[in-house]
Amino acid sequence: MSDVIYPRSPREQMDGWCYLPRFIDKIRLHLAGQLHPDYQPNFAHAGFDARWLEAAGLKAEDFIALVKGTITDGQVFDWVRQHVHRSSEEKAKFNQWLLNRGREENDPALRERLRQRKAESSLSHRDDIQTFVDYIDADEKRR
Template structure:
């Protein structure tokens, strides 16, 4: 499903994948523009992993996003509330997230999501990030 103003999970703020998408979902939800299908996982799933990685509280992040500001300003707030990951931790985070669903314990769930989303014949969709992009109508690019 194409959702205007919802970025790819590959998008980054301060080098951290997925963070901009989480902010987009919060903004869209606050504006009443986030489709119902996306609302069940607010603060959970990949959102939950992101807030855990930064050691922040999701409801506090929601309140900060509602106050406005750029992604970079909100990220600065987040690391002030939680922690600033090291470059190595960011690399590990990004690699883990971009490969989620590829040859790991969530691979079976990805197969089910692909089937349910009509993407079972898409060999280019190998991870959950790829699935999200394909499901939302973005091209799935070959990534190294």
């Protein structure tokens, strides 16, 4: 596989959830056998995938099966709206956590991991990359 098909930005939202459109893209790419190997280690069971599932109260296998049985994002949106009962405040708390992950000054190990990721991607010079979401968007050539 030579060309990476990038999933949507973690910033994109569906039903008030950041990251959900990206996770749907990753699932669809996985099901089609086109999810790049770089995304495989965290797929559905670690990283932001797992944190979104936890926040939504869903199991990876169940959500993957749901996406597999749909054709459009609208169908997934309708299902999430009907079955994932989280308040606007809970969604906002998750979104805030996601969008600021890596900025935590009280977690030097996390800051170091972000610094390492930037270095591995030749992005060390980018002072505007302050969070993992910033890093993802830069690494996937959106910013």
